[in-house]
Amino acid sequence: MNNKHRRSIHFLFAFIYVVFYASSSGQPTPPVLDEQLLQKIAREVSGSICFEHIHFLSTLNRVWGSRDYRRAAQYCLDKSVEYGLKEAKIEEFPIKTGRESFWMHSTGGNVPWDLKSGEFRLVQPYAMLLNHYESAPSAIASMSRSADVVAEMVSIDGGDAPENYRDKDVRGKIVLVEGGRHNRVHEMAVHRFGALGTVHFYAASGSFLESEGIYWASIDPWNQDRTRASTFGINISSTQGNWLKQLLAGNGKVVVEVKIEAEIVPNGSFELATAVIPGSDIPDEEFIFYAHLDHPKPGAHDNASGDAVLLEIARTLSSLIQRKIIPPPRRTIRFMWIPHMSGLNMYFHAHPEKWAKVKAGCNVDCVGADPARFPTQFHVALPPHSLPTFLTDITMNLVEYVNDLIAREKDGLFSPEGSRNMFTAALSPYQGGSDEYTANTRSMNIPSIYFYDEPLPPRHNQINFLEYLDRTNLKRVSYLGAIISYALAAAGENTVAALINETELRGKSRLERELAKARHLIDFSTVPEIHRNYEKGMNLLSWGRKREQGMQNSLEEMAMKRDHFRRLQENARKSLDLNADDCLERLRRDYELKCGSLQIPPRQATGPTPQADWEEVIPSLNPDIKGSIGYFSNYLEDRLGDDFLKKYPGVRSSIKYGNVGYYETLNYIDGRNSVADIFRALEAELWSGDYPSSHQLGFEEFLNFFRLLEDAGVVTLKT
Secondary structure (H helix, E strand, O other): OOOHHHHHHHHHHHHHHHHHHOOOOOOOOOOOOOHHHHHHHHHHOOHHHHHHHHHHHOOOOEOOOOHHHHHHHHHHHHHHHHOOOEEEEEEEEEOOOOOOOEOOEOOOOOOOEEEEEEEEEEEEOOOEEEEEOOOOHHHEOEOOOOEEEEEEEEEOOOOOOHHHHOOOOOOOOEEEEEOOOHHHHHHHHHHHOOOOEEEEEOOOOOOHHHHHOOOOOEOOOEOOOOOOEOOOEEEOOHHHHHHHHHHHHHHOOEEEEEEEEEEEOOOOEEEEEEEEEOOOOEEEEEEEEEEEOOEOOOOHHHHHHHHHHHHHHHHHHHHHHHOOOOOOOOEEEEEEEEOOOOHHHHHHHHOHHHHOOEEEEEEEOOOOEOOOOOOOEEEEEOOOOOOOOHHHHHHHHHHHHHHHHHHOOOOOOOOOOOOOOOOOOEEEOOOOOOOHHHHOOOOOOOOEEEEEEEOOOOOOOOOOOHHHEOHHHHHHHHHHHHHHHHHHHOOOOOOHHHHHHHHHHHHHHHHHHHHHHHHHHHHOOOOOOHHHHHHHHHHHHHHHHHHHHHHHHOOHHHHOOOHHHHHHHHHHHHHHHHHHHHHHHHHHHHHHHHHHHHOOOOOOOOOOOHHHHHOOOEEEEOOOOOOOOOOOOOHHHHHHOOOHHHHOOOOOHHHHOOOHHHHHHHHOOOOOOOHHHHHHHHHHHHHHOOOOHHHOOOHHHHHHHHHHHHHOOOEEEEO
16 A cells, blocks of 8 residues: 555545535435345355455565465465356466566566565674564565675665765675665665665654564665666664664674575566456456555555455355355456556556456455554545546445444444444545556546555554454455445346436535535635636536536446436436536525625636636547556656656656646546646546645646656647
8 A cells, every 4th residue: 555645634535525425415325235135245244254364364475476475366366266256367477677568557666576584683793683584574675685794884874865975985885774765775875886785764753663663665676777686675673773873873883694585586477366256147347356465474454454355255245146145246246466556557458358348446455454453444435536437426325324334233243253343434535545546547447446444554564463453344344345346246227226316316415515615715705816716616516517427427328228217317417417507506696795795896707817728738648558657657767767857847756656636637638628627627626525735736737747748658739
C-alpha cells in the first residue's frame, strides 16, 4: 500500500462521506440483494479460516521473484483448487532489466531477487548482533548481492548529494546515511565514491514502534548507466541509526560486519496467481478481486490480510454455489494475487482480449486490523467521478446494510475466536492509494472500489505483526466483499429495477448535497467573489448532472433487455434531469437574492477567463498506452529524462504518487471534452469530494501537465 500523503487528510474524507453518503437517503434503502441470500452468505463466511491463511503467508518473505513469493503464489493457487475454483494458474512475466514496459507501467527498476540469509553485526568497539535475516528480512535491502565484509563505518549527512562527500574518504568503507532514498544513496556512496556498501535508516515519525521499524527499501541492481553491479545495502531502524551515529561521534572508529547470501535470479520472473468462479450466463464478463501478494516478512496486515480475504471470499461463494445454497453468479468472479502496482498491467498486457470485458473490481489492501490493538477504522473508497458506475451505489447500499445490522446487533458477524468490537465501514471518495490506481483509469476502464484500514499499523518492516489482526473484522470485511461482488456479478433481470431505482435515489441525494455546498458558498460571498462563486456552483451542479447521467448509462445494457426496464430507466433519467434543473434554478434564485443584498446586479458571466483559449482544444489518449503514470512507472523518465519535472514549471512530484488532480485530468480525456472542460470537471470533482488543496491544480500547472503528457506521447491535442 502506498500514498503516505493520504494519512493527513483521511479522517476528513471519512467524516464527510460517513455523514453524508451513509445517511444521504434518510433511512437505509432496502438491500439490493435478497435478505435471505445475504443471510446465507453471512452464515458461511469465516474470519478464523481467513486468519489461518494470514498465519501461513506471514511466515514467508514475499519479495518479487523469490522462492518465498513463489510459495505464497502456489499456496493461493492450491487453496483455489481445493475450494473448487476453475482456471487456477500462475502466470509468469520474465523480468531482466526492471524497465520492461507493460503499457505505462514497469517494475520500477526491480528485478527478480532472492535472499537466502543475511546478518549485520557490530565488531568494534565491541561485538553485537544488530540484525538478522530470520527476524527481520527487511534489514537486507532488496537487490543486494552476496557479501562477506568487515569494514569501518563512516557517517555521511545527506548521503544522496555529491557535495556532502567533499573532504570525506569513504573508499573501502561502509557508509551510514539517514534519510533520502536508499537507491540514490547507494548510487552516490558506492558507484561514485567507492564505498563497499550502505547502511540506511529513516527518521522516526509517529508512535514509538515507528522508531523500531526496519523499513523495507531497495537499492538499484546496477549503477545508473548499468555498467557495474551494485553491492549491498543494509536497512536499520531509527533507534539503531541514531545509536550508531552517537557511537561514531563518541568512539571515533566503528567497525561492522555484513554477511549476505542473495542473488539477482537468472532468467527470473514476476508472478501472479489467478482463479475464477465461472459465470453461468455471461462468463466472458468479469468482476475482479485483486490484492498484492508481495511484501517482506511478516507483512501480516500489509498485505497478507488482503490476500487471505480474497481466499475467504472465494471459499465462501464457491462452497455455497457447489452445495446449491445460492445460484452461481451470471458473470465470472476472478481472483488475482499480484505484484504490487504492476500486476494488473502485466496481466491485461498479456491478455488484451480480457480487460475490456471486466465490468468492475475490488482492490483489498491492509484490512482486518483490531482497533483495540491499534486505533484504526475500515474504509471503502469509491471509484472516481470520471468512471460513473452503478458499482458505486451497490457498494453504498450494502455498506449501509452491514453497518446497520451491526449497529442493531442483529448481524452475528463475529468469529468465536475474535473480538466483539463494534464496526463501521466508512465510505471515502476515490483514494488512489494502491492497485486500484491502475484499474480506475479511462484507458483500463475497470471501475474499482478499494478496501483498506486507516491509519495503518507499522508496515513495510519487521513489526507488521499477525497480532494486529482480528478474526471478527476479517469476517466482516470478507462478508462485505462477498456480497458486493455477488450483487454486481449476479445483476440482471431480477435486480435491474432495484438498481435503477437505487441509482436514481442516490443520484438525487448527491445533487442535493452539491447544491447545499454551492448555496453555502453563495451565502458567504462578498462583492469581489459573488459572480465567480456562482459560476463555480453552477459548474459543480452541471458536472454532477453529467456524473448521474453516466451512472444511469452504466445500467443501460441490462435495462435494454426488456421494454419495462427501458421505460423505468427513461423515467429515472427524466426525474434526475428535473431534479438537476431544480437545483440549478434554486442556486440561481439564491445568487440573485445575494446580489440584491450586496446591492449589485446579477450577471450571466464574469468575462473572459484563462480557459477561454482552450475551449476548442480536444485532447485524445494514445490508444496504445494504458494504465497510470504513477508509483512503479518509469514511463515518463524513459521518454523525458530523469529530471523531466524541471521542464514543466509548477508540475509536482505528486504526479506519480496519488494526486487526484493529475490522475483525473487523464481520466476526463474522452475525445469529446475540451481542455477547458477537463479543468472545470476537475474543479467540480475536487470540490464535491472535499479534497485538500494539495490535490488542486492551478490552470498554468494544469496546462504544463498537458504539455508534459503531449511530449511523452500520452496525449495529442487537436483544435
